[in-house]
Amino acid sequence: MIHDDEPQATRRQAGAGESSRASRGWWDRNADEYQTEHGAFLGDDRFIWGPEGLDEAEAGLLGRSPEGLDVLEIGAGAAQCARWLKARGARPVALDLSHRQLQHALRIGADFPLVEADAGALPFADGSFDLACSAYGALPFVADPVRVMREVHRVLRPGGRWVFSVTHPIRWAFPDEPGPEGLSVAASYFDRTPYVEQDETGRAVYVEHHRTLGDRVREVAAAGFRLVDLVEPEWPEWNTQEWGGWSPLRGHLIPGTAIFVCDRD
Template sequence: MQEHELPEPEATRRDSGVTESSRANRGWWDRNADEYQVEHGTFLGDDRFVWCPEGLDEVEAELLGPAEDLKGRDVLEIGAGAAQCSRWLAAQGARPVALDLSYRQLQHALRIDELNSAAPFPLVQADAGALPFADASFDLACSAYGALPFVADPVLVLREVRRVLRPGGRFVFSVTHPLRWAFPDEPGPEGLSVSASYFDRTPYVEQDEQGRAVYVEHHRTVGDRVRDVVAGGFRLVDLVEPEWPEWNTQEWGGWSPLRGGLIPGTAIFVCERDERG
């Protein structure tokens, strides 16, 4: 091992609270943003709105509503990464704001904007559990695998999103399908046998030699997610489980055509803020 190389983190299952999870995942995404964009940037595109590794595109899905209805709408993207979804929203005439915990991910958003001479929109570095916006600032909110899989208190995030949405506003978010947690994170045949309890909510943690978390993911069952949505002040409109399409031959971590044809990999929750203040 070269002197400048860090030892591989230890993978374990243990409790991890709000502060530790936020700190660990901010550092992880800052360190790995470059590699992530190189590996997945072509699939994500510069200005596509892709909900998941299955490749479900908002153009076809219209989970935020028909594209023609997005014009003039204020939209918050949470966990925006390089803001590909926000760039697509802007092209439809929406007024997006792209928020991410990782400064390095937002630097990639700036890079793509400069490369494409794209019209700028706000990029905000902040924690999804403490949104730096006034009440009722947005018509819509969205999150494609952003924030929710990585936070210890998802209800806190949902309540913050509800606060910044206008009455009747829609929030759509995608996460790893809870069923996946019972299977190894492997794309091949070894990933088809149950290896853990679906009901074990203990977070997945990667930690350094001192036991400090450097990456954290939190597991919620389907029932947990539904209860979180309700506790956050939303009404669940739809739960979308995208099937693996024939055209998608790529592997993305534990996602693959083999596994995607047998078990769901993504769950997308379509929620609406109630009309009350």
């Protein structure tokens, strides 16, 4: 039975303001459940790029040791990645839109700056960082990803690197189900209409934006970055967990995560 007070899923347009408000509210309401459900997999000080479990310690996508570098984590959640960076000698700053997520960062233990801010308006001076990273943070939920990437470009020093992971765009053509029902194409890959959950008044309480793989590449270029790698992690045999629509069944057949490695010349 569907109750009237449960959010209703739809596909409709959602602008920058509505998307930002929805994301802040959703993550503030759901941070506790998210950390309870996924905290053990993410670890307190691991750097995991996505549900496949690809670990930065093995992948080396940041390109160099973070020791002595200023690093910005965007959409940091409980700042597990920033904590991993700090343990390796970096000077991290963890930024998130959600106050409650950052409270979890404090709970776990964060001896580095935590900043509550919108990724589209980074509160830092030009050239403040050597590296920037985001593991499923911010970009899937913003209406204007180029604005975010231009902000990242602005706060990076020349020679800096920007690495971010998002849901692989091909997943938008399939139902978000971990079982066999999630293996048949159900929608157009080319439909960029956002996925929106809204309350009984029509107010968005969750928004996620779809971009094709080509869209993401063009966004990177429009922000002034040079794309040096696009990683599509394979599902490893050791990973038997289901995480929403991610599962071993689907992961062995279609990609679930796309990681973009970009340099600022």
